[in-house]
Amino acid sequence: MNTLSISNLTKTYANGIKALNNISLDVPKGMFGLLGPNGAGKSTLMRTLATLQDPDEGVISLGNLNVLTQKNEVRNVLGYLPQEFGLYPKISSEVLLNHLAVLKGITDKKERQEIVKALLYKTNLYDVRKQNLGGFSGGMKQRFGIAQALLNNPKLLIVDEPTAGLDPAERNRFYNLLSELGENTVVILSTHIVDDVKELCTNMAIINQGRVLLRGKPLQLIARLEGKVYQKTIEKNELKLYQKKYRVISEKFFQGKPIIHVIHDKHPENGFVPVKADLEHVYFSQIYGQEASILKS
Template sequence: MKLEIKNLSKTYANGVHALKGVNLEINTGMFGLLGPNGAGKSSLMRTLATLQEPDTGSITFGEIDVLKQKDEVRKLLGYLPQEFGVYPKISAEVLLDHLAVLKGVTKRSERKELVASLLQKTNLYDSRKKNLGGFSGGMKQRFGIAQALLCDPKLIIVDEPTAGLDPAERNRFHNLLSELGENTVVILSTHIVDDVKELCTDMAIINKGEVLLKGNPIESIDTIKGKIWRKVIEKTELEDYKANYKVVSEKLISGKPIIHVYAESLPDASFESVAADLEDVYFAQIFGAEQGAVQEVVAV
């Protein structure tokens, strides 16, 4: 099944224009929605999950009108929001069983088998009797995925799922998500570039409610190949470089800033060429949208 989003817009009562004419076509597999905090990702996810209404636009999932047939969508939906709360004094097994009832699994033996299977899949079976209040952040996220997988959903939405996880938990989460994308539409909303690079075959970059880019991550990197240049500078020089070059990213190594600059050719002999990666694409798009300077890097 294919998810199609057309001309979706949303302005909140406080005047924030969260979505501005968003158009996306999302097929089976892992789709990454990449953008900084406040870009509109969560607004789009809540709309897709039937939790809020847009001002304009349409969404279809196969033959289903998402905005008009909410109950039909919810039967096919698995959703892990950015802020996922649990009842701290209830065990994982009991709460997952309760959620299965709410999903319409009324036969006790069927629920027992389903709950055990999902807890095994998310590596929580040995902790099934433990109260959720004693779970680590990574374990709670894995429980969140378990509840999102109830009743074999055809559309799964996960919003910032790896934020705050340690590297080991993040790797476990990646392995779990990669399995889900084989036969399902899985939308991964994140501000972590590596999550998209490692998991997704298709992606979009969104900022200030607008889609800046949609495409395959590897193909997107190819479009700026040979146009990213690196230089180690002094901290005191950073603002001057930002004023005179298209600095798309900066990071500290051993206390010194290393800048990446977008340019069609070598800026000067003090720079060196560096292999572009998805982070360069991401920051070039964000920089271009905010400065009007490098919007030609990757066409939407």
């Protein structure tokens, strides 16, 4: 059970929005990043993989399991941390984790206590195990979410927008926790934060408007852009002119003036300076740039 296979997945909601548009992906064991802006279809795909909703068309298999027809079997080997989840504020993490372990079928008391203790240590929550969840910070709640997702030692772990709203220190703690999980598990990290994927994932896909735009290994995708990314500081009133003349993939302001990044096969001269390609350039080239033939070749 080492691979998740998604084939021709389509989902249109009653309001006419096509959230998934013929998506096909093979997700190997390890950390897989699903990168895309808000509204790209990521959460719809995650809920479908987590057996919470059905697609209109398509097939999903996890090893020998049919995810769409063998939902109970899939749930036995699934861990899921949704984008938003509720916690009982007046219960301690230890008590709630023990309760959730019972619900997941861990009925032997001694075994359950050992699993709960190990997961509280793993998520660095053991010292606050008696504290009510209502007093937890956002990062602590996310780490508790991972603990409950790991109760059944899952073969597929789905993590949806886990670091949104976390401060840099909590984000780093979460990175360290997630990085340990991908050795024997298919882990899908769905996010709109490029750094999440850059820090953690050995494979990735970029999704927007329900379509897979690009897939591959982050370092290889970055290498395809190397020597093709340039930047220049311009005047505000020049932006549209440069957008017409060059393939501008991003712009940001520094000391009141826009700095643009462009993709070009050779040095565009005219004051542009080369910059080292990174995953943010790969992402912007797909989401905001024109058709990225450089990367898809």
